Amino acid sequence: MGRGLGLRNVGVRFGGLTALDDVSLDVPPGTVTGVIGPNGAGKTTLFNVVCGFVSPDVGTMTLDGQPFRPRPHRLTRLGIARTLQGTGLFAGLTVLENVMTGANHRARTGFLAALFALPRADRDERRLRAQALNALDRLGVAAHAARLPGTLPFAVRQRVALARALVARPRLLLLDEPAGGLGDEDVRQLADLIRDLPGRAVDPCSVLLVEHHMDLVMSTCDQVVVLDFGRVVATGTAEQVRTAPAVVEAYLGAAVDDPAPTPGPRSAAAPQPPATADGR
Ligand SMILES: Nc1ncnc2c1ncn2[C@@H]1O[C@H](COP(=O)(O)OP(=O)(O)O)[C@@H](O)[C@H]1O
Ligand SMILES: [Mg+2]
Incomplete structure (x- = not known):
């Protein structure tokens, strides 16, 4: 619980759907933290929680060590x-x-x-x-x-x-x-x-950079947090998360060494190749 932004065990539900599940992360001062994940992973919800547009059902946030309850008009x-x-x-x-x-x-x-x-x-x-x-x-x-x-x-x-x-x-x-x-x-x-x-x-x-453009996040962020189905599936440097099996799985939903990886179910619904520059 140091300086910068901290989230601890944050959860958000929309009716029966869990948009964020037990999300913890830190954004230290002087650094860029990226949040990536496929469509529907919870990125926008996370952004909205930090802006105060969405109140978490569970969990806490701190800003420079102080409890933090954002409201959009007081940001x-x-x-x-x-x-x-x-x-x-x-x-x-x-x-x-x-x-x-x-x-x-x-x-x-x-x-x-x-x-x-x-x-x-x-x-x-x-x-x-x-x-x-x-x-x-x-x-x-x-x-x-x-x-x-x-x-x-x-x-x-x-x-x-x-x-x-x-x-x-x-x-x-x-x-x-x-x-x-x-x-x-x-x-x-x-x-x-x-x-x-x-x-x-x-x-x-x-x-804090919320972005599904994988290349942009990988080339700019000191720390990358990967969301999938509302959960943090990997946190680390770009190099660390790039090869994490959970990340490959989240983005490709297919075998790593497929010569032409078959898109996962969600990418099929909304094409979103992870490693191209026009990722939207
Ligand atoms: N206001 C809302 N009401 C109901 N479901 C929502 C709402 N906002 C987001 N969701 C659902 O929460 C999940 C996460 O969405 P979102 O945070 O927009 O993901 P991302 O930005 O990573 O694409 C999705 O399944 C989405 O349909
Ligand atoms: Mg979004």
């Missing part, structure tokens, strides 16, 4: 930032203004006051602006500060969304399937980016 105050599938940027605000909304809770006066430049908000506004520019710069997209998100490629918008998350100086950054909708080259760039994320934050930050 920022708890030091948690997340990016969602898609980027969730405001279409009518510039890139810079979008990132400024991420630092909102840290300004003494509100973001709106800052936006409309009310006199007392002047100093806050300048500081917010500087912090937002700095975050954009750390993610290599400061040149787009004055643009509207809709005019930018998805990969750039995604960096902007990450800048907005980092400007809140989170202790914990949650990424939900960031590779969704990206092509091969963008996924490679995203991998470089994610690997450096804890270092781009101002303070040590834990990153």
